Amino acid sequence: MPNALWIWIGALGLCVLLSAAGIAVALVDIRTGKRQLLHSGRRILSYLPFAAGFYGWLGYCVYGIGWLLTSDRSAAGFWKDASAPEIVVAASACALPVLFGVYLALTFHYPKRRERPYAAMLLLSIVSGVGNASMIFVINAAIAEGGEVRVRLFPFFVLGMLLFVCGQKLLRSRLIRMTNGMVYDKRMEILGTVLNASYEKMEAMERGKIETCLNNDTETVSAFANKLVSIGTWTVTIIAGFVYLALINGAGFLLSLGVVVIASGSFYAIARSANKLWEQARDIQNVFFKFIHDLIHGFKELYLHRDKARDFREDMGDSCASYRDKRMKAEAKIANVIVIGDLLFAAVIGAVVFAFPALFPGMGDGELRSFVFVFLYMAGPLTAILSSLPELFQARISWNRIKRFSEELSGLRGRETEPFAAEPVDEVSLRLDEAVYAYPRNEETAFAVGPIDCEFRSGELVFIVGGNGSGKSTLAKLITGLYEPKGGSVTLNGERLHAGDIGSYVSTIFSDAYLFDRLYGIDFAAKEKEAQRYLLLLGLQDKVSIRDGRFSTTRLSSGQRKRLALLVSYLDDKPICLFDEWAADQDPEYRDFFYTVLLSDLRSRGKCVIVITHDDRYFGLADKLIKLEMGKIA
């Protein structure tokens, strides 16, 4: 028996076994609930006629191989006299697509979370690549042979088309799911990293970096994953093409291989040299998002002052122009190589047609034609692979940026990934012993608060006062655990908690508090009545309503927004309340109500109330007054 037959039996047998194992594992996953049905049974059944047609055609073609392998071109005769191994190969060739099809159907309609079906996608890539290449070989053979053979080759041409089209369809449907799942997973991962990062890191982070990373980088990486699959199919087509060329003419094959190696090598070198420009362009993206941030938040100022808007436009225009120029430069480099690559391919074809007859006198016209034909067919996928290289480099840049961004955020000790469960406490004592916080020294005016010794207890109203820039808000961030002390300690009921976990005991309203339109982290159903009562108490009942934990609006005056933030703080119901210049936006009447009624009500409910204020009229109401000067208690 010829060796090739054994190789076929081995390869097909292995694939049959792998597919059967894949089906078994998928069935176990379905039974254990790891895989859930996604589509309706009717939709799955609607694919059956297509599958039946495909497998019927495939069986017909396997049978038809007999025509090609026998000298008298009789399929029936061939299979009558076929040896047992030949029958095994034919049976496996029919069984494999059926098993693989069942595996694909199971895994597609019963998906698993975070599934990355690389092996199945690789196989589909090979199938569609072989289908693509086989079409041109069949066409070539049909032209060369003519007559009855041409008619008998037709089913194989259709099979090539079916393999290519079905392979691509199945591949792309998996790819769409995988790449979108990748973007989702990456975004969730980055979001998780951001939410667990330390506040100090986030505060120091260059503005625009998070947006670029979450938006552009995740998209670029997933878009490339998409491309990777096309590259797989093209590569298979090219490899099959080269094998075919080698069979037609060894010298022609070597020449074309040499050209492809030279073209790919120079392309790679040029793409590498453009890499620096892409890196720079990527940096400019961060700045671009910073501009967008400024545009949105500073729109009022820009709208009112045309001169400001003009200068802003110029500034943003410069940044966009710089991005455009970098990308243009990089892409121009690539365009040059694409043109040179095309020229090289044309040169090879020219050399084959004009030089080969002189160099190899034995080479017939038929061989020449086949050679040119196949090479022309390969040129498309080849150019497509080469033009994908820039995307590869850009995806690599984005991938590295995502990695570096995550490392940067997790570099400084952030919180534990598991949410901290604050133990319910009736009484609190928050102590600062020799506590110090200093801003990073990289700024000329690096400021420090401390060393500070003080204690805040339940049922106590403490005012923190002092001039602008004396360090009140910095101290508040130290107390609430937004900043980790650089020296000394902050303890809660004698226990030294991780700075990021102190927040679980504190309800804060900073002067630049952000109001979400949903009551995150609050069981609204259990507190609905309370919420309505607070709306009334805060004089917001005609302005805002709350339904299913969502505010009807947050488009309010700044004083009203602060009142709504106070409502959230009431519902948070934490043992410590910290308000940073809360009353600054309130009218005199409500300000008075805040100091004389609301604060003393919180104190009488046993809360530890810390208030940062400039309202010296009310200083007398405090149990304790902490006055700061240049970051120290005066």
Ligand SMILES: Nc1ncnc2c1ncn2[C@@H]1O[C@H](COP(=O)(O)OP(=O)(O)OP(=O)(O)O)[C@@H](O)[C@H]1O
């Ligand atoms: N993010 C920051 N990075 C570096 N330095 C900062 C930062 N925030 C504040 N500072 C420095 O800390 C000093 C104190 O600021 P802080 O906000 O604590 O003052 P404050 O007493 O709350 O002032 P105000 O009454 O104006 O709100 C500032 O003068 C500034 O130099």
